Amino acid sequence: MLARFTLVAWLVAFCAPTWANTILTSIKPIQMITNELTLGVTTPDVLLGTNASPHDYALRPSDVKRIHQADLVIWFGPDLEPFLEKVLASQSNVLTLSSVDQLKLRAFSEEEHHDDDGHHHHGTHDPHFWLGVAQAKTVAHAIAQKLITLDPKHRATYEANLAQFDQHLAQTDKQIAQQLTAIKHKPYYVFHDGYAYFEQHYGLNNQGHFTVSPERKPGAKTLIHIRQALAGGDIQCVFAEPQFQPAVIESVVRGTPANIGILDPLATTIPLSSGSYFAFLKSLATSYSDCLSK
Numbered sequence: 104m105l106a107r108f109t110l111v112a113w114l115v116a117f118c119a120p121t122w123a124n125t126i127l128t129s130i131k132p133i134q135m136i137t138n139e140l141t142l143g144v145t146t147p148d149v150l151l152g153t154n155a156s157p158h159d160y161a162l163r164p165s166d167v168k169r170i171h172q173a174d175l176v177i178w179f180g181p182d183l184e185p186f187l188e189k190v191l192a193s194q195s196n197v198l199t200l201s202s203v204d205q206l207k208l209r210a211f212s213e214e215e216h217h218d219d220d221g222h223h224h225h226g227t228h229d230p231h232f233w234l235g236v237a238q239a240k241t242v243a244h245a246i247a248q249k250l251i252t253l254d255p256k257h258r259a260t261y262e263a264n265l266a267q268f269d270q271h272l273a274q275t276d277k278q279i280a281q282q283l284t285a286i287k288h289k290p291y292y293v294f295h296d297g298y299a300y301f302e303q304h305y306g307l308n309n310q311g312h313f314t315v316s317p318e319r320k321p322g323a324k325t326l327i328h329i330r331q332a333l334a335g336g337d338i339q340c341v342f343a344e345p346q347f348q349p350a351v352i353e354s355v356v357r358g359t360p361a362n363i364g365i366l367d368p369l370a371t372t373i374p375l376s377s378g379s380y381f382a383f384l385k386s387l388a389t390s391y392s393d394c395l396s397k
Contacts, residue, residue: 124254127173129184130157131370132233133200133242135380137177139271140247140264142377144257147177153371156346157184159318170194175253177246182226201230203245206238209299231368234387235300236276239380243268275381279388280305286395291340292329294347297368301387310338317347326355333359340394342366364394 124145128134134149141147150169151160170176170190180201181188191197200206208228232238247265251258283305290310295317302309310332313321332338333356342364343352356363367390370383 123174125172125174127169127176129176129178129187131375132368132380132383133177133179135370135373135375135383136233136239136243136268137246138375139268139377139380140243140250140261142264143260144254146375148173153369154346156317156369157186158316160184160186162186162190175249177249179230179232180226182228183230198246198249200232200242200245201228203241206232206241206245208232208238209303229297229299231297231300233380234298234368236272236304238300240269240272243272271378271381275384279384282388282392283307286392289339289395290337291342291364291395292332292338293342293366294344294349294352298366305388307391313352317344320349321351326351330355333361336360339397340364342390342394344368345371362394362397364390366390 124141126137126141126145126147128137128147128149130151131149131153134147137147148169150166151157167190170187171194173196175196175198176191176194177198177200178184178187178191180199182201191199201208208230210228211226232242243265247261250261254261287306288308290308292310293312294314296312296315297317298309301307311325311329313325313329329341333341336359338359338361340362341352341356343349343366345365345367346369352363366387368387370379370386373379373383373386
């Protein structure tokens, strides 16, 4: 009887799909959130390099190979990474975060969806979820559940990591809220329309953006409007991005009292480690406070 039970157990183990803990994320912010959940088990990899943008990336053959070899691929969805839609369509080892039922995404208004220069977003909802506290928490829970389903032997570790994530996120949220209180009312412009989750959560005073999506050049009407606003002297800061530093920002700001700051939505300078996602949120808050406090 024991021998028969042992044989059955062996067959089940032999026939079950292998899980090697090879996790591939599309962009660094998703990698950082996932890393908080896989501490003690594995370290997730990331597809895009630090200087690449998901808005206009083109897959290479080596990228496709990495995707096929991964046990799990985590991406937001076609609204953010359209280059992945075709290659992931035939794969089952995928977690599409935009399909998470509980994830509350900001719907673009008609005005935001089509700006005054005819540009439009890839989709109808804002994909920059990692900049929102509530959205990041929802995504972390979805990732943890997926990991537990695929790798149940590490369930206790994933659950403990998730509890730690929730606690650390709440602490970080409180610290940032206190840090930004003094500059909440100060007006500014951003390079592209990607920070609404963060800005609305902390009540910041965003006056607008140069472009709806960073791969599109700002239109003439938009530049004239921003230039006129800056000339009034009330705008404290204009934020560029390390991935996109067009000369147009320096040109528009030149001769006005506005400062130029940098917002890094993809955490290019923050090394992956335990706590790196929370360090990223804090660095974003510091970028706002430093420029708007001048």
